[in-house]
Amino acid sequence: MSLRQLLLRLPCYLGASGPRRGPLDTIASVVSWRGQSSRSPAHWNQVVSEAEKIVGYPTSFMSLRCLLSDELSNIAMQVRKLVGTQHPLLTTARGLVHDSQNNLQLRGLVVLLISKAAGPSSVNASCQSYDMVSGIYSCQRSLAEITELIHTALLVHRGIVNLDELQSSDGPLKDMQFGNKIAILSGDFLLANACNGLALLQNTKVVELLASALMDLVQGVYHENSNSAKENHITDDIGILTWKEQTFLSHGALLAKSCQAAMELAKHDAEVQDMAFQYGKHMAMSHKINSDLQPFIKEKTSDSLTFNLNSAPVVLHQEFLGRDLWIKQIREAQRKGRLDYAKVWVSLNGVQRLRDTQKPASLPLSCDRRSLIIHSPFPTEPQNPPQHSSPGSHYYCVRASKQVEVHLPCLFN
Amino acid sequence: MASCWWRWRRGCSWRPAARSPGPGSPGRAGLSGLRAAAAAAARAQMSYFNLVKSLTSAFPNMYSISRFHHMTPAVCCCSKTRSGEEYTDPFNLGWRDLKGLYEDIRKELFISTTELKEMCEYYFDGKGKAFRPIIVVLMARACNIHHNNSRNVQASQRAIALIAEMIHTASLVHDDVIDDASSRRGKHTVNKIWGEKKAVLAGDLILSAASIALARIGNTTVVSILTQVIEDLVRGEFLQLGSKENENERFAHYLEKTFKKTASLIANSCKAVSVLGCPDPVVHEIAYQYGKNVGLAFQLIDDVLDFTSCSDRMGKPTSADLKLGLATGPVLFACQQFPEMNAMIMRRFSSPGDVDRARQYVLQSDGVQQTTYLAQRYCREAVREISKLRPSPEREALIQLSEIVLARDK
Numbered sequence: 001m002s003l004r005q006l007l008l009r010l011p012c013y014l015g016a017s018g019p020r021r022g023p024l025d026t027i028a029s030v031v032s033w034r035g036q037s038s039r040s041p042a043h044w045n046q047v048v049s050e051a052e053k054i055v056g057y058p059t060s061f062m063s064l065r066c067l068l069s070d071e072l073s074n075i076a077m078q079v080r081k082l083v084g085t086q087h088p089l090l091t092t093a094r095g096l097v098h099d100s101q102n103n104l105q106l107r108g109l110v111v112l113l114i115s116k117a118a119g120p121s122s123v124n125a126s127c128q129s130y131d132m133v134s135g136i137y138s139c140q141r142s143l144a145e146i147t148e149l150i151h152t153a154l155l156v157h158r159g160i161v162n163l164d165e166l167q168s169s170d171g172p173l174k175d176m177q178f179g180n181k182i183a184i185l186s187g188d189f190l191l192a193n194a195c196n197g198l199a200l201l202q203n204t205k206v207v208e209l210l211a212s213a214l215m216d217l218v219q220g221v222y223h224e225n226s227n228s229a230k231e232n233h234i235t236d237d238i239g240i241l242t243w244k245e246q247t248f249l250s251h252g253a254l255l256a257k258s259c260q261a262a263m264e265l266a267k268h269d270a271e272v273q274d275m276a277f278q279y280g281k282h283m284a285m286s287h288k289i290n291s292d293l294q295p296f297i298k299e300k301t302s303d304s305l306t307f308n309l310n311s312a313p314v315v316l317h318q319e320f321l322g323r324d325l326w327i328k329q330i331r332e333a334q335r336k337g338r339l340d341y342a343k344v345w346v347s348l349n350g351v352q353r354l355r356d357t358q359k360p361a362s363l364p365l366s367c368d369r370r371s372l373i374i375h376s377p378f379p380t381e382p383q384n385p386p387q388h389s390s391p392g393s394h395y396y397c398v399r400a401s402k403q404v405e406v407h408l409p410c411l412f413n
Numbered sequence: 414m415a416s417c418w419w420r421w422r423r424g425c426s427w428r429p430a431a432r433s434p435g436p437g438s439p440g441r442a443g444l445s446g447l448r449a450a451a452a453a454a455a456r457a458q459m460s461y462f463n464l465v466k467s468l469t470s471a472f473p474n475m476y477s478i479s480r481f482h483h484m485t486p487a488v489c490c491c492s493k494t495r496s497g498e499e500y501t502d503p504f505n506l507g508w509r510d511l512k513g514l515y516e517d518i519r520k521e522l523f524i525s526t527t528e529l530k531e532m533c534e535y536y537f538d539g540k541g542k543a544f545r546p547i548i549v550v551l552m553a554r555a556c557n558i559h560h561n562n563s564r565n566v567q568a569s570q571r572a573i574a575l576i577a578e579m580i581h582t583a584s585l586v587h588d589d590v591i592d593d594a595s596s597r598r599g600k601h602t603v604n605k606i607w608g609e610k611k612a613v614l615a616g617d618l619i620l621s622a623a624s625i626a627l628a629r630i631g632n633t634t635v636v637s638i639l640t641q642v643i644e645d646l647v648r649g650e651f652l653q654l655g656s657k658e659n660e661n662e663r664f665a666h667y668l669e670k671t672f673k674k675t676a677s678l679i680a681n682s683c684k685a686v687s688v689l690g691c692p693d694p695v696v697h698e699i700a701y702q703y704g705k706n707v708g709l710a711f712q713l714i715d716d717v718l719d720f721t722s723c724s725d726r727m728g729k730p731t732s733a734d735l736k737l738g739l740a741t742g743p744v745l746f747a748c749q750q751f752p753e754m755n756a757m758i759m760r761r762f763s764s765p766g767d768v769d770r771a772r773q774y775v776l777q778s779d780g781v782q783q784t785t786y787l788a789q790r791y792c793r794e795a796v797r798e799i800s801k802l803r804p805s806p807e808r809e810a811l812i813q814l815s816e817i818v819l820a821r822d823k
Contacts, residue, residue, distance in 0.1 A: 180590060181591045184591055184613055185650055189647050189651070192647040195643045196644055198636075199636050204633060207624065225610060
C-alpha cells in the first residue's frame with residue numbers, strides 16, 4: 001500500500017473506529033483509537049502495520065529513556081497501591097497498558113506519516129538530510145513522541161476526581177486523595193518530558209506551536225468536563241459552530257498543530273504547513289464526529305449513559321428542532337421517569353428520523369473533503385489511483401451515512 | 414504555678430534541660446516553642462555575626478551585612494521597618510521594572526472561558542510577594558551593567574520575570590491539589606473553590622501560557638534553561654514521595670528535593686536573564702549560583718517558619734509539612750538530638766499525636782537554629798558569588814535581598 005493511499009485512507013479507518021462503548025465512557029475508551037474498522041480488526045491491524053513499515057519503525061511510546069527512569073517505576077509502584085480503589089487513574093493506566101499493542105500511538109503515527117509524505121523541503125534540501133531514517137527526520141520522530149506525551153498527560157489529568165463530590169460507593173476518601181496525587185504527578189511528569197523533548201528540538205516556533213496546542217487541549221478538556229458534569233441536565237444551548245470550536249480545542253488542535261510543527265521541522269513553507277494543519281485538524285474532527293455517531297448507529301447499546309447530550313448528532317438535532325421544542329421534549333421524557341437517553345433519542349427521532357439520518361453524516365463529509373483536497377500538493381510516492389471507487393475518506397463518509405440509514409431503523413424499532 | 418515555671422524555664426534556656434516534651438503541656442507548646450525559637454535564633458545571630466565580621470574584613474564594601482544583622486534578629490523582625498533609603502530597598506528597586514507585572518501576566522492568559530480565566534488569574538492578584546520576579550529583574554540589571562554598563566532591562570529579560578512567576582504559580586496550584594491544601598496567601602486555594610478537577614487544568618493552562626511566552630522570546634538556550642525547571646519541579650515532587658532510611662542520605666535527599674522544588678526555578682531564571690544580557694559563561698554561572706543559594710536559603714527559612722510562625726502571618730496553616738508527613742530541615746536536625754524521632758519520620762508522622770510530639774521535639778532541639786544557620790551559610794555563598802559582578806545598585810540590592818530572605822517572618 002503506498003504512502004499516499006495510506007494517508008488518504010487513514011481518516012477512514014480512524015473515523016470508522018471509535019470507542020466501543022460510546023463517547024462519554026471512561027478514559028480507557030478515549031485512549032484507544034482502536035481499530036475497529038467496519039470490516040475487521042485484522043484489517044485495521046494490517047493497515048497500521050503497513051503504516052509502521054512505511055515510517056520505518058513504530059513510534060516508541062514514551063521512549064526507553066522515559067520508561068527506565070526512576071520516576072516512572074515510582075509511578076508504577078504507586079499505581080499498584082491504587083489497585084482495588086475506584087480511582088479513574090486505574091482505568092487510564094489499564095487502558096495504556098492494555099492498548100499498547102493496539103496502536104495507542106496513532107497520533108504519533110499520523111505525524112510520522114505526514115512527515116514522510118511531505119519529505120524534505122526543496123528549498124532547504126541541504127540541511128540535516130544525514131539525519132533521516134526511512135525518509136523521516138529524527139526531530140520529527142521526537143515530535144511524534146511529544147505529541148503522544150501531551151495527549152497522554154491530559155488523559156491522565158482529566159481523570160482527577162473532585163473530592164467533595166464523592167459518593168460512599170467511591171470507597172475511602174484517602175484512596176481517592178492518593179489517586180489524585182499520583183494522577184497529577186504522573187501527568188506532570190509526562191508534560192515535563194514533553195517540554196524537555198521540545199527544548200531539545202531547538203526550534204522555538206515548534207515549542208510555541210505545541211505549547212499552544214497544550215493550551216487548546218486544556219481548554220477543550222475543560223469544556224468537555226463541564227459538559228459531562230451536567231450529564232443529567234438539559235444540554236447547553238450551543239449551536240454546531242460552538243460545538244466545532246470546542247471540539248477543535250479538545251480533539252483537533254493537538255494533531256493539527258503537531259502536523260504543522262512536523263512541516264516546520266523540515267523547513268517547509270507556510271503553505272505546506274497550513275495544509276498539514278488542515279489535514280490533522282479535519283482528521284481528528286471526523287474521528288470525533290464518528291465516535292459521537294456510534295451510539296446511534298449501533299444495533300445494541302449496552303449502556304444508555306453513553307449518550308452524550310452534547311454530542312454532534314444531538315447538537316444538530318437541537319439546532320434543527322429549535323431550543324424550546326427540544327427542552328420541552330426532554331422535560332417530557334424526564335417526567336416519565338429516569339431519563340433514558342436511548343429512549344429520548346428514539347422518541348425525538350421518531351419524528352425527525354429521515355432528516356437526522358442525513359445530517360450527522362453530512363458533517364464529516366464536508367470535513368473530509370477538505371483533508372482530501374490538501375493531499376494533492378504533497379510530492380509523494382507513485383500516484384496510484386486508490387483502490388476504492390472513491391478516495392478513502394470520501395468512502396468513509398458514504399459508508400457512514402449508509403450505516404446510519406441501515407442501523408437507525410433497527411435502533412428505533 | 415508549676416506550669417508558669419515550666420514556661421519560664423523553657424522560654425529562657427535556649428536548649429531545654431528536659432529531653433522529652435513535658436507530658437500534659439501540649440497547649441503551651443506553641444508559646445514556649447516560639448520563645449525557644451527566638452532564643453535559638455538569637456544565638457544563631459551571634460555565631461553568624463562572627464562569620465559576617467570575618468567576611469566583611471575580606472570584603473570591606475559589604476558593610477551593610479553586618480550593620481543589618483546588628484539591627485535585626487534573624488527570625489522575629491519585619492523587613493519593612495528595616496530600610497529607610499528608598500533606592501536600596503530591593504523591592505522598590507526591582508519594582509521599577511515590574512510595573513504592571515500582574516496585568517501583563519493576565520494578558521498572557523488568553524482564555525475565552527470566564528471561569529477558567531478567573532481560576533488562572535486567581536493568584537495573580539498583586540498580593541503575592543513577587544519575590545522571584547524581583548530577583549530576576551535585579552539580576553538582569555546587574556548582569557547588563559556588568560557586561561556593558563547598560564542601564565536597561567531588555568523586554569526578553571522582563572518576560573523571564575513573568576514566566577518565572579507563572580511557572581511558580583502553576584506549580585503552586587498543582588501542589589495544593591496534591592497536598593489537599595485549603596488556604597494559601599490568606600485565601601482559599603483554587604482546589605477548594607473550584608474542585609480538584611478544574612484546578613489541575615488551571616495549573617496546566619498557566620504552564621502552557623508560560624511555555625508560549627517562553628517560546629516567543631525566540632532563544633533556544635533560554636528555552637532549555639527554563640525547561641530544566643519544569644523537569645526539576647516534577648522530580649522534586651517525586652523525591653518528596655519517598656523517604657530514606659539512612660540519616661545522611663536523608664539529609665542529602667532533603668537538600669536535593671529543596672533544590673529541585675524551590676531553588677532550581679530561581680537559579681535557572683537568574684541564569685536565563687544573564688544569558689540574555691551577557692555572553693560570558695562566567696557570568697551565567699555567577700547568576701546561577703546566586704539564585705541557587707538564595708533559593709535554598711529561602712526554602713530552609715520557609716521550613717523554619719513552618720515551626721516558628723503563626724498561621725495568620727503565613728497566610729497558610731503551619732506545621733503543614735509535618736501534617737503532610739514531610740521531614741524538613743528542623744526535623745532532621747532535631748532527630749540527631751532525639752533519636753526517638755526516627756520512627757516517626759519513617760512512618761511519616763501518621764500515628765495519632767505524632768505531629769504534636771514531633772513539633773515539640775523540634776522546638777526543644779536546636780533544629781530551628783541549625784536550619785537557620787544552614788540558610789545563613791547559603792546566603793553567604795550567594796553574596797560571595799554575586800560580589801564577583803561589577804558594583805551596581807542592583808548588585809547591592811541582591812545582597813540585601815539575601816538578608817531579607819533570612820529575616821523574613823512570612
